[in-house]
Amino acid sequence: MMLEVKDLVIRFHDRIGGEAVHGVSFSMAAGERLGIVGESGAGKTLTALAITRLLREDNAELLGSIRFMGHDMLNTSGKEMRKIRGKEIGFIFQDPVASLNPLMPVGPQIEEPLLLHTDLSKAEREERVLQAIRDVDLPEPEVTIRKYPHQLSGGQCQRVMIASALICHPSLLIADEPTTALDVTVQTQILKLLKRKNEEENVGILYISHDLSLVRRLCTRVIVMYNGNIVETGDVEQIFTHPKEEYTQRLIAAIPTRSKRYV
Amino acid sequence: MKKRNYNLIFGIIITTFVVILLTIGIFWTPYDPDMMNVKLRLTGPSPEHILGCDNFGRDIFSRVLKGGVSTLWISVFTVLFGLVCGVIVGAFTGYYGGVLDEVVMRLNDVLNSFPSILFSLVIVSLLGPGKKNVVIALGLLFIPSFARITRSEFSRIKNMDYVKCAKLEGVPPLRIMFVHILPNAVNTLLSTTAIGFNNAVLAEASLSFLGIGVQPPDPSLGRMLAESQTYLFSAPWYTLSAGGMIILLVLGFGLLSDGLGDIE
Ligand SMILES: Nc1ncnc2c1ncn2[C@@H]1O[C@H](COP(=O)(O)OP(=O)(O)OP(=O)(O)O)[C@@H](O)[C@H]1O
Ligand SMILES: [Mg+2]
Secondary structure, X not given: OOEEEEEEEEEEOOOOXXXXXXXXXXXXXXXXXXXXXXXXXXXXXXXXXXXXXXXXXXXXXEEEEEEEOOEEHHHOOHHHHHHHEOOOEEEEOOOOOOOOOOOOOHHHHHHHHHHHHOOOOHHHHHHHHHHHHHHOOOOOHHHHOOOOHHHOOHHHHHHHHHHHHHOOOOOEEEEEOOOOOOOHHHHHHXXXXXXXXXXXXXXXXXXEEOOHHHHHHHOOEEEEEEOOEEEEEEEHHHHHHOOOOHHHHHHHHOOOHHHHHHO | XXXXXXXXXXXXXXXXXXXXXXXXXXXXXXXXXOOOOHHHOOOOOOOOOOOOEOOOOOEHHXXXXXXXXXXXXXXXXXXXXXXXXXXXXXXXXXXXXXXXHHHHHHHHHHHHHOOHHHHHHHHHHHHOOOHHHHHHHHHHHHHHHHHHHHHHHHHHHOOOHHHHHHHHOOOOHHHHHHHHHHHHHHHHHHHHHHHHHHHHHHHHHHHHHOOOOOOOOOOOHHHHHHHHHHHOOOOHHXXXXXXXXXXXXXXXXXXXXXXXXXXX
């Protein structure tokens, strides 16, 4: 298994009640497309962020164990952690425009992981950046690298984020509601792009969404979360057609019928 | 409809005018600012001496230029000193927060709680008067305000998505602070810097007025103001010239700061 999360508990010291995630366990094989669904506040983002351990800086307490490609993620040093982030794990977020530094052209932003994690020369890096831009179907790479985020659309910004997240060929891409801020046609394009990247580069995708129908279009397996717990996990089709838990049934019932027909 | 930023426009005009005037003053003044001439003692403005002469018969315009130049230099170095130290302190406390933040910010409060003139008086009397020591004394005083602004900007920006993303790409802390966060704080720092100049000009003038700033024979706006008091009624142009230069400097930087603060 590429990723193994066991009994993960996430606790905040500054929060009444304290615990936000109450012992979740799941695993993910290399190159797998795994979805996490659940309503707002279910703990999806926290679970994903815990994998990169970014939460510790927000004074969260992480218990349990997370193993990723042989690393004991909760016990590696900060320096070791920085070598894994960006190189072995890529991350894309819900709001692609806010995810980019407004004062930096997108070229250097895509390039940054290469600068940090490889010894490539400037020319080689530039070549990789141009290639990455072409790979995510952005127009005119030579022009695009000099543009600032505000000169691009939301969908284009998300493509930039994907290019940056995948430029070091990580084994895992965590996508936290990457299409929520985009309109429906762009949503479809991004999902297709993610699927193609997964097939071409064998990068595992952990796809977070509150919309089971989107997860169904991309993932093979899904985890259903509710209130900091995993309520159900299994094959997407299986869960979509024969949900065992009452919560999952309600989640499916909540999908508008029109999008149900289209999937 | 978009309101025109008059503060910024007039701020730029006045500051540019003063800076050009003083830049000329660095290299050239109509007369030697230290040349005395008893015959011209306290004579009023005339075509030869456009701002008149002082109690030693020295050309006031030349002295205002030279005095303005030294005030400006002191202000520049004071602000730079305060800015660089303040940004470093604010960056670390704002980014890391926690105990470090608490301790440093309380120290900041202590520094801030001294009346500024008293504090500079103490420092200058310890180090001795002179330009360099004025810069140190005032620069130290300026650290807290720059640190505070930088800190609040850093603790705001560090929670932005793009900083989180940078962390998730494995960007080390120093690079995050100075490559990703600082440029996004520049806007706010710029307007604080302009108001800093403003305060530095006033503080330098006050110290020289009290006789612990720039030492004779170097001309200084503050000391000219102090000396001219005696002749306030017999030679009002003396006071007005020195005061006018201070007003121009302060007004320009003040408007500039307001204008910069109004951007976005
Ligand atoms: N820094 C924090 N401090 C305290 N509590 C937090 C913090 N971050 C998240 N939480 C709490 O943890 C719970 C789970 O949050 P999380 O962001 O994982 O939800 P989510 O499933 O991603 O929801 P959404 O669909 O809205 O993104 C929420 O109740 C939230 O209030
Ligand atoms: Mg979330």
